[in-house]
Amino acid sequence: MDTIFKNNEKEEPNKKELIDGLQIVENIISKEREKELVQEILKHEWDTRLSRRTQHYGYIYNYKSRNLNVDSNENKAEPLPDWAISLCQDLIDIGYINEIPQQMIINEYKGQQGISAHVDSKVFGETIFSVSLNAPCNMIFKKKSTTTSRSKTSTATTTSKQEPPQVVSFQVKPRTLLIMRGESRNDWTHEIPKLKITSDTRYSCTFRYLKLQQ
Numbered sequence: 001m002d003t004i005f006k007n008n009e010k011e012e013p014n015k016k017e018l019i020d021g022l023q024i025v026e027n028i029i030s031k032e033r034e035k036e037l038v039q040e041i042l043k044h045e046w047d048t049r050l051s052r053r054t055q056h057y058g059y060i061y062n063y064k065s066r067n068l069n070v071d072s073n074e075n076k077a078e079p080l081p082d083w084a085i086s087l088c089q090d091l092i093d094i095g096y097i098n099e100i101p102q103q104m105i106i107n108e109y110k111g112q113q114g115i116s117a118h119v120d121s122k123v124f125g126e127t128i129f130s131v132s133l134n135a136p137c138n139m140i141f142k143k144k145s146t147t148t149s150r151s152k153t154s155t156a157t158t159t160s161k162q163e164p165p166q167v168v169s170f171q172v173k174p175r176t177l178l179i180m181r182g183e184s185r186n187d188w189t190h191e192i193p194k195l196k197i198t199s200d201t202r203y204s205c206t207f208r209y210l211k212l213q214q
């Protein structure tokens with residue numbers, strides 16, 4: 001496999017930060033390496049418990065209960081495959097992350113599948129990053145609304161005002177590295193809306209750290 005450094009197509013990484021703590025780096029890998037990663041992903045069996053197919057490595061995360069008991073043998077999954085470790089090692093070498101993560105989930109989005117608005121579970125550490133493969137998607141970040149309450153002691157009335165959510169929407173191209181930390185990880189939800197038209201299959205590899213070990 002060629003490394004991130006030997007990008008045959010000579011496309012320069014294109015970096016943007018649309019929200020505090022959110023790093024988006026396009027062209028993080030070459031098209032050739034992307035193809036190899038998809039082939040590796042497709043060699044493995046899928047978990048079909050959700051409407052979209054997933055693969056869990058390191059630990060099995062329950063998207064429904066949003067919980068993970070790291071001590072339970074039931075939640076242990078096979079270790080991260082070599083191709084994922086080598087991808088993470090390249091990201092360490094070029095300074096995007098500090099350590100190999102303990103967990104990876106691969107999501108497959110076929111046709112019109114998406115993921116509803118959520119903040120990633122706090123059982124995981126501060127840094128969450130993903131690499132997108134094969135097809136683009138739209139991603140929407142919404143700032144969790146804050147309620148401001150004003151009390152009038154003289155009249156004993158309380159008015160509560162819901163701030164409108166801030167919304168940031170953008171396209172995630174294949175071969176993009178997306179890193180969420182800080183505000184973008186904790187104070188904003190993210191979602192992938194269902195497309196109205198059928199598109200190519202998208203794969204995302206999302207990497208997470210266990211809180212205690214980060």
Ligand SMILES: O=C(O)CCC(=O)C(=O)O
Pocket residue numbers: 105107115120130132190192204206
């Ligand atoms: O597919 C993606 O890029 C996002 C996946 C995600 O948000 C999650 O698994 O929590």
Ligand SMILES: [Fe+2]
Pocket residue numbers: 118119120190
């Ligand atoms: Fe997420």
